[in-house]
Amino acid sequence: MPNRDCRVGFMWNTAFDSFDYGDRHPLRPGRFRMIRDYLDSAGLLASANVVEIEAEPLSMAVLERVHSSEYVESVRRISQTGEGEIDIDTPGFRGIYENALMLSGATVTGVRAVLSGHVEHFLSPTxxxxxxxFERGGGFCVFNDIAAAVHELKQHGLNRILVADFDVHHGNGDQAYFYDDPEVMVISFHEDPEWMYPHEGYVNEIGSGRGVGYNINMPFPMDAGDSVYRYAFDELVPKLIDLFRPQFILFLPGFDAHYLDRLAHLKLTTTMTRYITGRIHNAAHKWSEGRLGVVTGGGYHPDSLCWGVASVMSVLSGREYSPPRQNPPFKDDEETWRTVHETVDQVKDSVFPVLGI
Ligand SMILES: [Zn+2]
Ligand SMILES: [Zn+2]
Incomplete structure (x- = not known):
């Protein structure tokens, strides 16, 4: 447990504001500034140990490593005219190329700030x-900043990087990049891909070649709430982290798993966000010399998104913050518990023996 105030970088660039999938898209224009304003109004940006860091765009050198030149060219073309789309749910807009370079570059800038020792943790509102x-975007995502961040970390000689992804949707892009790579452990907690986008992320997808065992998927049934989620976290995540001993943790807290969020069907509260963040933060201090980067990922209800990000900043910075009282519509019932117990056992059976746990 860190017993002092950690230095936290908050990633920002006014160019975030040019983001525009249109007013009817779930990823609304202005969301990054909304997050910033909320943190500010909660007093979480005013602490001496929280510093603003100006995000820089993704460099061409990194972009070329992370995406095919054909895909990058197609994004450029869409960006010049504003015509066309990245995929069916990811519209194009004029300037999307430059905007996406900045949104994803923020993560790499944060990684560099941590590696240089300027801050211990960073939080990006994007x-x-x-x-x-590698060859295409989709699911609201243009350039994969996690892959870019991992590339940056490897350039600095790190070879045990943990991606801890609690976004309610499976991180299928990350899984694809690192499926055969034992230097990157990807843990993804998400709603069952049977019915939920992106329809990947089953328990039996555990990695390939030397990467077998380093890709861990924990899918949840519809309506799963805090108690089953906490059970699955406690049963799986601490053992995996202690085995892997990550040198850097990239963390998606999963704001779209909240019960107010309409894009998925989990029923978590912000209490779970705080719990997971606390555990991941402690793990970063235990194994990674504090090196922890938090990126926002999804979160489509403005209230639960802001409560979640503020809770994360509160944990990282040690500043007080309490979200409003929350009343999820259900408690975890017997059927939910049975399914989650079974799934946790399946994850353990498929991954733990391979890793020697
Ligand atoms: Zn800390
Ligand atoms: Zn999501």
């Missing part, structure tokens, strides 16, 4: 574009 793959 990032977490975990559906983007």
């Amino acid at each position: 990032g977490g574009f975990h559906h983007a793959k």
Whole structure:
């Protein structure tokens, strides 16, 4: 447990504001500034140990490593005219190329700030574009900032990088990049891919080649709430982290798993966000010399999104923050518990023996 105030970087650039999928898209224009304003109004940006860091765009050198030149060219073309789309649910707009470079570059800038020792943790109001793959974007994601961040970390000689992804949608892009890579452990907690986008992320997808065992999927049934989620976290995550001993943790807290969020069907409260963040933060201090980067990922209800991000900043910075009282519509019932017990056992059976746990 850190017994002092950690230095936290808050990633920002006014160019975030040019983001525009249109007013009817769930990823609304202005969401990054909304997050910033909320943190500010909660007093979480005013602490001496929280510093603003100006995000820089993704460099061409990193972009070329993370995406095919054909895909990058197609994004450029859409960006010039504003015509066309990245995929069916990811519209284009004029300037999307430059905007996406900045949104994803923020994560790499944060990684550099941590590696240089300027801060111990960073929090970006954007990032977490975990559906983007090498040859195509999608699922609201243009350029995969997690893949870019991992590339940056490897350039600095790190070879045990943990991606802890609690976004309610499976991180299929991240899984694809690192499926055979034992240097990157990807843990993804998400709603059952049977019915939930992106329809990947089953328990039996555990990695390939030397990467077998380093890709861990924990899917949840519809309506799963805090108690089953906490059970699955406690049963799986601490053992995996202690085995892997990550040198850096990239963390998506999963704001779209909240019960107010309409894009998915889990029933978590902000209490769970705080719990998970606390555990991941402690793990970063235990194994990674504090090196922790938090990217926002999804979160489509403005209230639960802001409560969640503020709770994360509160944990990282040690400043007080309490979200309003929350009343999820259900408690975890017997059937939910049975399914989650079974799934946790399946995850343990498929991954733990391979890793020697
Ligand atoms: Zn800390
Ligand atoms: Zn999501």
